[in-house]
Amino acid sequence: MPGGPGDLLRQVLQTGQCVSCGLCLDLCPYLQAAAERVVMIHHCGLEEGNCFRVCPRTPTDWEEMDRRVFGAPRADHVLGHYRQILFARATDPVVAAAGQYGGVVSALIIFALDGGKIRGAVLTAGAPGEMPQPALAVSPDEVLACAGSKYSAAPSLRALHEAARRGVEPVAVVGRPCQVLAVRKLQAVQGIEAHHLAGRKVALVVGLFCFWALEPGFHAFLRAVAGKARILKVDFSPESMLVRTDRGPLCKPVEEVRGFIRPACRECFDPTAEFADVAVGSTEYDEAWNTLVIRSKRGEALVRAALEAGAIEVRPYPPERLPALRAAVRSKKLRALEVQASRGESSYLLIPAGYRQALTGRDQR
Amino acid sequence: MSASGVRLDDPGRSVLLTGNEAVARGALEAGIAYASSYPGSPSAEVLEVLAALAEERGFYAEWSVNEKVALEGAAAASLAGLRSICIMKADGLNVALDTLTALSASGTKGGLVVVVADDPGAHSSVKEEDSRYLGKVAHLVILEPADPQEARDMTVAAFGLAEQLRAPVMLRCVTRVCHASGNVVLGTLPPKPAGRPHIGCQERYITHVAYHRIQEERLAQAREIGEGWPFNAYQGPPEPEILVITAGPGYLYAREAVEVLGLEGRVGILKLGMSWPLPEKFLLRHLKSASKVLFVEEVEPFHEENVGYLVACHLEEVFPLALYGKKSGHVAGPKGPGLGEIDVDTVIRALAALAGIPYEAQPGDYGREARELVKKIPRRELGFCAGCPHRASFWALKTAIALDGREVVVLGDIGCYTLGAGRSGHYLMQTVHAMGSGVGMASGLGKLERLGFSQPVVALVGDSTFYHAAVPALINARYNQSRFLLVVLDNGTTAMTGHQPHPGSGVTALGKRVPALSMEEVAGAFGIPVTVHDPYDVKGAVEALYRLLRQDGVRVLVLRRAYALLTARQEKKPRVYVDPKRCLGDACGCHRFCSRVFGCPANTWDAALGRAKIDETVCTGCGVCATLCPQGAIVVEEVTRNGA
Structure with a gap:
């Protein structure tokens, strides 16, 4: 469905629905961001534009997207398309230590870089307590420098345009589910040379589980929590925020950061990056491992190659854990539908009736 | 000159x-x-x-x-x-x-x-x-x-x-x-x-x-x-029916109008070389002999009022006498009486009406033909010169204000950058008054916080204006603890009037090199923090503006870059051109940012190719457009002195 900058303003930017994915930034000179807030500097006057086409929060045809990315309608309305769900982690202890949980994202990206499958990766850089920044990593060291969850909405897809400008291709994109959707929408844009090319340069999309991102005020909050201690890593459990520092761990109830949740995230229907090649999250179970959802053939091939090369190791997803994951995702989706209904406005969630019904019925799995 | x-x-x-x-x-x-x-x-x-x-x-x-x-x-x-x-x-x-x-x-x-x-x-x-x-x-x-x-x-x-x-x-x-x-x-x-300049010890000049x-x-x-001064002169018949009272170039218009209408026998012209005080006796002598007076002057009806008063005081001597001019509506340029310049046509129309002569200044189809021709003239609007650092500064400011997200108030001032009140500066300026006024107003707005005014305030001032009249306002702001961001658009010269030097230039009117008085020194001496940035680095300028907008108190940002046309004359300018393979034309989505929105006169559009183009004769080689083109399609090629 066509739209332009005016529609983007009305439907996304002015309604607080922007997720700061960063893809529209640098598409044109008129969209810029500061402190994870995307603004339109100038209305270009066009009725249709790529800013609207690629935005993950403009109306999206989910059934079409399922067909485009996976070649078939979805069978699972909670977790989306997937071939396999596993526990996985990096075998290299340095990578595992740098990354969140098992460090499997860093391991896969470094593996793809080393094997020449990609020439660079669109990532997010920044130490805990600092505002994260888009990063285009072209070496394993640069990948490791970006390891670890950031918890806020860095517009990291900006680095995708940087890659196109610098001629770094193909690239992997590691991003939040909204960013994955944005990249897929970019890849779906036809006929407009440059942006189409920027999309085609993406050889691998790694999605990160994300139930919400926090507004930039969180970073200052984190610094205040840590005081003079140096923050090493931040982690969230359903109940609390755990901050590991050089002076020992600090723990805060998750309620204290809820106020920082980006309003747009309350309407997110996709916490597990359903359109990624592989999606990675915590296990909520074993800190040394990640949950790895293999979604596409391409993702499957990468994981298989990484396993064969010994870059990662996997173990079966504990069957007794699956209902908890499904329940969490399902409840997030239902909440998103509720919030959207209560706002009573048109939304990016053009969720087909079948998708809704499948959710509201009893989860059969 | x-x-x-x-x-x-x-x-x-x-x-x-x-x-x-x-x-x-x-x-x-x-x-x-x-x-x-x-x-x-x-x-x-x-x-x-x-x-x-x-x-x-x-x-x-x-x-x-x-x-x-x-x-x-x-x-x-x-x-x-x-x-x-x-x-x-x-x-x-x-x-x-x-x-x-x-x-x-x-x-x-x-x-x-x-x-x-x-x-x-x-x-x-x-x-x-x-x-x-x-x-x-x-x-x-x-x-x-x-x-x-x-x-x-x-x-x-x-x-x-x-x-x-x-x-x-x-x-x-x-x-x-x-x-x-x-x-x-x-x-x-x-x-x-x-003679030796001297003030004697008994001399006093006290007000x-x-x-x-x-x-x-x-x-x-x-x-x-x-009364007897040769510059106050009358020419025409001794007893004219119509007396034109005029001064300045209006005198030339009046002479031409009389000649065109063949009214030499009926119209006399009284030219005032001394517009104040009025030579009353001289005037009265001629007023008595005429029955109609036409005032031809620019801009306001100064003579009309003062001679009108003289006539009122001597009504019995001059009666009957009718006065015509701006007040009667007879002397009216295209904008109306008392507005704008007048010309020969203005005077011809007025004289013809008074003399009862039919006269059509634009006979036949002239008006229609002129309008048709005007359509063919390319539309030119007031705007910054090619490579003008102000264009980059205004784009940076527009960007920083959008990023800031608050309703920033932008106060303007007098200079080239006043054009920023128009499209060239994206209509950012909300006030324009007099030299330094924006800074004084910023000082006032910055004190309204306790009354509930929470908008950030930016005052824009040029370098020459800074020295001319902004300094007292800045002192006032510092003394009264106001809060605003003063952005000095420093191109190193008084550009609007032909790049005359000023205290920051380091050279006097006589061409003598003197220590430049920098704005940093001036504002710094007031205890005001000063940041200096190059507006050609738009990204950096945006960051500086964004950061400074969020600070409190009075602060100064000098956006410094030498006047583009001067430097273009002095230096070997880089060659800037559009790579037609990288420019996507109307498929880009930028909707011709360089030529239409950024609006540098050197950024043009190649209609045949459907691509952006640089007019290399106009381009100063600043390269700012190259840093802003979303496709990186504009190439800046350094040209070495030996012409390689």
Whole structure:
């Protein structure tokens, strides 16, 4: 469905629905961001534009997207398309230590870089307590420098345009589910040379589980929590925020950061990056491992190659854990539908009736 | 601007000079010892010429920090017994007025001539002030030349008159005198200024209300002089039916109109060379003989009002007499009576109506044809020059304000950057008043917090304006603990009026190198934090603006980059071109950012190719567009000195 900058303003930017994915930034000179807030500097006057086409929060045809990315309608309305769900982690202890949980994202990206499958990766850089920044990593060291969850909405897809400008291709994109959707929408844009090319340069999309991102005020909050201690890593459990520092761990109830949740995230229907090649999250179970959802053939091939090369190791997803994951995702989706209904406005969630019904019925799995 | 004709020591020779050059020539012939000015159109060239000749003629010339200081400097020379001239535009008179009204009361010694150039139609001004009213307020004699020859003649005469009256004399020029060229018969150049400047221990120049009487007596004396003064002249039949009272270039329009209409037998022209005080007896003599009077003057109905009052006082002598002009609506330019410039057509229409002659200034299809032709003229709007750093500064400011997200108030000021009130500056400026006004207003807005005003405030000021009038406002803001961001758009010169130097330039009007007085030093000395950034680095400038917008107190950001056209002349400019393979044309989505939105005149559109294009003859090679093109399609190629 066509739209332009005016529609983007009305439907996304002015309604607080922007997720700061960063893809529209640098598409044109008129969209810029500061402190994870995307603004339109100038209305270009066009009725249709790529800013609207690629935005993950403009109306999206989910059934079409399922067909485009996976070649078939979805069978699972909670977790989306997937071939396999596993526990996985990096075998290299340095990578595992740098990354969140098992460090499997860093391991896969470094593996793809080393094997020449990609020439660079669109990532997010920044130490805990600092505002994260888009990063285009072209070496394993640069990948490791970006390891670890950031918890806020860095517009990291900006680095995708940087890659196109610098001629770094193909690239992997590691991003939040909204960013994955944005990249897929970019890849779906036809006929407009440059942006189409920027999309085609993406050889691998790694999605990160994300139930919400926090507004930039969180970073200052984190610094205040840590005081003079140096923050090493931040982690969230359903109940609390755990901050590991050089002076020992600090723990805060998750309620204290809820106020920082980006309003747009309350309407997110996709916490597990359903359109990624592989999606990675915590296990909520074993800190040394990640949950790895293999979604596409391409993702499957990468994981298989990484396993064969010994870059990662996997173990079966504990069957007794699956209902908890499904329940969490399902409840997030239902909440998103509720919030959207209560706002009573048109939304990016053009969720087909079948998708809704499948959710509201009893989860059969 | 050329000093070559002005400097000729060849009495009696006729030389083509502009009005401004003619004023300078008159000043030379009068033997000035001191000349001062703050540059302003349309009179900026007077001091430029004088400064170029100061060395060889042995007098002093300076670009002063503002008109008030300029006048005070010239007045000081006068008090020391020297002839001095001070040149300003109409707006400058407002700045100098306090001093001028006082000088008129205290009296002066050496001839002091104050040249005030009005800009009817405001070709290069923000308003079209008629400074004759202020001259009247100051109890000054006002002379009005009509052409370059008169500009020279009246300037010479003004010095004598000033010395005779022991008070400043005002020479009121308008754009069409300043910028017009005409033959000027040169007079004799005196030897270098004679006499030692001196103020005797018994001399006093005190401003006091007691001298109001002397001011009035002086005007009465001047009125008597005016009665027989050759510049107040009448030409026409002894008993004209219509009397045109005019001054300045209106006189030339009136003469042409009479000739065109063949009204030589019915219309007389009374030209006032001295617009104030009025030569009442001379006027009355001619008013009595006419039955209709037409006033031809720019901009306001100054003569119309003053002669109208004279007529009212002598009604019985002049009756029956009808007055026509702006008030009656007969003298009206395209914008209406009392608005903008007038021209020959204006006067022809008015005279034809009074004489009852049918006259069509634009016969037949002229109007329609003209409108058709006008359509073919490419539309040009006011905008910054190619490569102008202000364009980059305004884009950075627009970006930073959007990123800030709050309703930032942008206060403007006077200079090239005033164009930022229009499309060239994305309509960012919300106020434009007078030199330095934006800073004073920012100081005021910054104090409204306790009343609930929470919008961030940005004041924009140019470098020359900074020194001219922003400094007291800045002191006020610092003293009263206001809060705003002052952005100085520093291109290192007074660009609007022809790049004259200013205190930050490090060079004087005489071309002497002096230590530059930097804004950092000035504001820094007030304890105000100053950041300096290059506007050509748009991204960095945005970051600086964004950061500073979020700070408290008074802070200054100097966006510094030398005036583009000057540097383009001095340096080997890089070659900038569009790579047609990278530019996506209308498929880009930027909707022609470079040529349409950023709007540098060098960024054009190749319609045949459907791609952006750089006009290399206009481009200064700044490369800012290359940093902003979303496709990186603009290439900046450094050109080395040996031409590779």
